[in-house]
Each structure stands twice: as C-alpha cells, then as structure tokens.
Amino acid sequence: MSEAVLRTEGLTKEFDGFVAVDGVDLELPEGDLRGLIGPNGAGKTTVFNMVSGILSPTAGTIWFDGDDITDLAPHRITSRGLSLSFQITSIFPGLTVRxxxxGALNGGAGMPSPIRRYGxxxxxxxxVREILSRVxxxxxxxxTAGNLSHGDQKVLxxxxxxxxxxxxxxxxxPTAGLSASETRTVKDLLExxxxxxxxxxxxxDMDLVMGLVDSLTVLHNGQVFAEGSPAEIQGNERVQEIYFGRGG
Ligand SMILES: Nc1ncnc2c1ncn2[C@@H]1O[C@H](COP(=O)(O)OP(=O)(O)OP(=O)(O)O)[C@@H](O)[C@H]1O
Ligand SMILES: [Mg+2]
Known part of the structure; x- marks a missing residue:
C-alpha cells in the first residue's frame, strides 16, 4: 500500500465571507496523476494556493508526506519537495533557458545576475543539463526563453x-492558451x-485530462462534487450537468 503524499481535511478558504473552498478532503497516493477539474470559480486555484502555502486556510489541515504543513511558509513547503507551476507563465523571458x-536551482529565479553567473x-x-534533457x-x-514557442515556454x-x-x-x-501541437508537447512531458x-x-481541456490522468477530483462551488476514474467521471450525469448545464 502506498501512503498518501498529500492529504487535506476540511480545507476551507473564505474571502470576506465568501466561501471559495469549503471543507475539501483530498487524499493522493504516491505516484498518482490526479486531475482537479470543475467549472470556472470552483476553487481549484485556491486549493493550490493553500497547499503551497501562498494562502492560509481559514480552516482545515494539510499533510504532506505525513507532516502537518498547514502553517508553513511557501519556501519551507517548496524545500520539502512540493512544487507549484502557476496558471500564468512565470519564466524570465529575457534570460536564456540555462x-x-x-536561477531555479539557486533557489528562485529572481536573483541578481552575478549570482546566476557565478553560482x-x-x-x-x-x-541544468539533466533537467533540460528530462523535459x-x-x-x-x-x-532566450522568450523566443521559445508557447509550448516550450510552458515546458520550461x-x-x-x-x-x-x-x-x-x-x-x-499548463495547456491554457496553447495550440493543439503545443498541448501535445506538454502532454508528452506529463506522460x-x-x-x-x-x-x-x-x-x-477534457480530452487531454481524460486521456492522461489516473483519477479525478471534481470541485464545484468549493466542494468535492465527485471523485473517481476518468471513466467513472465521464459516466457521471451530475458532473455532466455542472459542466454542460452551466449558463443554460
Ligand atoms: N484573493 C481573492 N479574493 C477574493 N475572492 C477570490 C480570491 N481568489 C479567488 N477568489 C474567488 O474564489 C472563487 C474560486 O476562485 P479560484 O481562482 O480558486 O477558481 P478556479 O476553480 O481556479 O477557477 P478557474 O477555472 O477560472 O481558474 C472565485 O469565485 C474567485 O472569484
Ligand atoms: Mg484557476
């Protein structure tokens, strides 16, 4: 049995009385490739922001590798081995790929260039070569990073x-705003x-996610609405309703 890499219990975030994430319980076994889906505003990014320490939960607990990380600062969570890639691309376009x-190996890309050079x-x-060959x-x-295709910028x-x-x-x-072939590049990397x-x-991108992930968690109005394999979620009529019933 593999133990949970990540577990949340009652994870909740309120913004001025608006409950964006509402009592979310997650459990991720080691090696899982989990899709987190749900309509716009469901609370997905807010869950990531809490797990990575960017936002403090209003309530609930987060365990990473068995340790309670709920109140840790983002850099402490990163140094334990949890890494977040943002919805908006955050590379330094004027710097080279190397x-x-x-910069990331030296503990963050936002450092002055002498450290980058001499570090x-x-x-x-x-x-650097190992990481680049892996991707x-x-x-x-x-x-220059800014000269890469959008797909390769995302891969970077x-x-x-x-x-x-x-x-x-x-x-x-990771595939937001990418062309079909660029999406393919990112999909290949995830595989x-x-x-x-x-x-x-x-x-x-439902075609992408359904053909890629091991399991799915569906968020809706800040709550876990459904969980299961791609086949189970695709066959779940209530999930179809929140997706395709939205706005009509
Ligand atoms: N800092 C904030 N202050 C106030 N409200 C916020 C804040 N961040 C998010 N929200 C609200 O919380 C809800 C969940 O937002 P979140 O960004 O987590 O959704 P999402 O599922 O990632 O949506 P999308 O698919 O559009 O990226 C939304 O209603 C959003 O407007
Ligand atoms: Mg989001």
Whole structure:
C-alpha cells in the first residue's frame, strides 16, 4: 500500500465571507496523476494556493508526506519537495533557458545576475543539463526563453518546477492558451513524468485530462462534487450537468 503524499481535511478558504473552498478532503497516493477539474470559480486555484502555502486556510489541515504543513511558509513547503507551476507563465523571458533553470536551482529565479553567473559550479551545470534533457529542451539551452514557442515556454516552466526535485507537482492549467501541437508537447512531458512524481493537474481541456490522468477530483462551488476514474467521471450525469448545464 502506498501512503498518501498529500492529504487535506476540511480545507476551507473564505474571502470576506465568501466561501471559495469549503471543507475539501483530498487524499493522493504516491505516484498518482490526479486531475482537479470543475467549472470556472470552483476553487481549484485556491486549493493550490493553500497547499503551497501562498494562502492560509481559514480552516482545515494539510499533510504532506505525513507532516502537518498547514502553517508553513511557501519556501519551507517548496524545500520539502512540493512544487507549484502557476496558471500564468512565470519564466524570465529575457534570460536564456540555462539561466532560467540555474536561477531555479539557486533557489528562485529572481536573483541578481552575478549570482546566476557565478553560482554555476560543475554540479549545477550538470543538473541544468539533466533537467533540460528530462523535459526535452536540451537543444534549446542557449535560447532566450522568450523566443521559445508557447509550448516550450510552458515546458520550461515545468522544468523550473522540477529543479527542486519535487515529490509533488501542482500544475495549474499548463495547456491554457496553447495550440493543439503545443498541448501535445506538454502532454508528452506529463506522460514521461507519470509515476515518477505525484502530480495534481488542473485542466479545462477534457480530452487531454481524460486521456492522461489516473483519477479525478471534481470541485464545484468549493466542494468535492465527485471523485473517481476518468471513466467513472465521464459516466457521471451530475458532473455532466455542472459542466454542460452551466449558463443554460
Ligand atoms: N484573493 C481573492 N479574493 C477574493 N475572492 C477570490 C480570491 N481568489 C479567488 N477568489 C474567488 O474564489 C472563487 C474560486 O476562485 P479560484 O481562482 O480558486 O477558481 P478556479 O476553480 O481556479 O477557477 P478557474 O477555472 O477560472 O481558474 C472565485 O469565485 C474567485 O472569484
Ligand atoms: Mg484557476
């Protein structure tokens, strides 16, 4: 039996009396590739923000690898092996691919350039190449990040999230705004990572998510509305209603 990498109990977030996330219980076994889906405003990103420490829950508890991380600062959670990739791309477009990864290895990309330049010992240079080859970007190492295709920029962003060698990766809509072929690039990468890392994927592209994930959690109005395999969720009429019944 694999133990839970992530567990939440009663996870709740109120914004000025508005309950955005309402008593969410999650349990992710090691190696799971979990889809977190639900209509716009369901509370998906807010769950990620609480799990990664960006927002403090109003109520509830979060355990990561068995430890209570509810009140830890984001950098403490990251250093334990939990990595978040944002809904909005957060690479440094004016830096090279190498510099972006090096910045992430040096504990955050937002550091002054002398540290980036001189912080590259042989071991770090080896790690940069290793990470880039893992995501298939090794040939783009000297490219300016902003010149990459949107798909490759997203792959680079995932590479930055991998720099901390995470055991849990949270991906918020990694294919948003990508073309079909760019989406394919990201999908291929997620298939590569499957099983190696536990992943939660927020995704609106149902074709992508259903063909990729092991299991799904459906959020609706801040609550867990349904959970199950892709086949179970696709066959769930109530889930179809909240999706396709929305706005009509
Ligand atoms: N900082 C905030 N202050 C006030 N309300 C917020 C804040 N962040 C989110 N909300 C509200 O909480 C609800 C959930 O938002 P959240 O961003 O978690 O939804 P989501 O499921 O990620 O939606 P989407 O699919 O559109 O990204 C929404 O009604 C949103 O307007
Ligand atoms: Mg969101």
């Amino acid at each position: 510099e972006n990864v090096l 590259a010992d042989a071991e770090k240079r080896r790690r 298939g970007l090794e040939t783009a190492i000297d490219e 962003e995932i590479a930055l999230a991998l720099a901390g060698d995470p055991t849990l990766l949270l991906l918020d809509e 590569e990572l499957r099983g190696e890392i536990t992943i939660i994927l927020i995704e609106h």
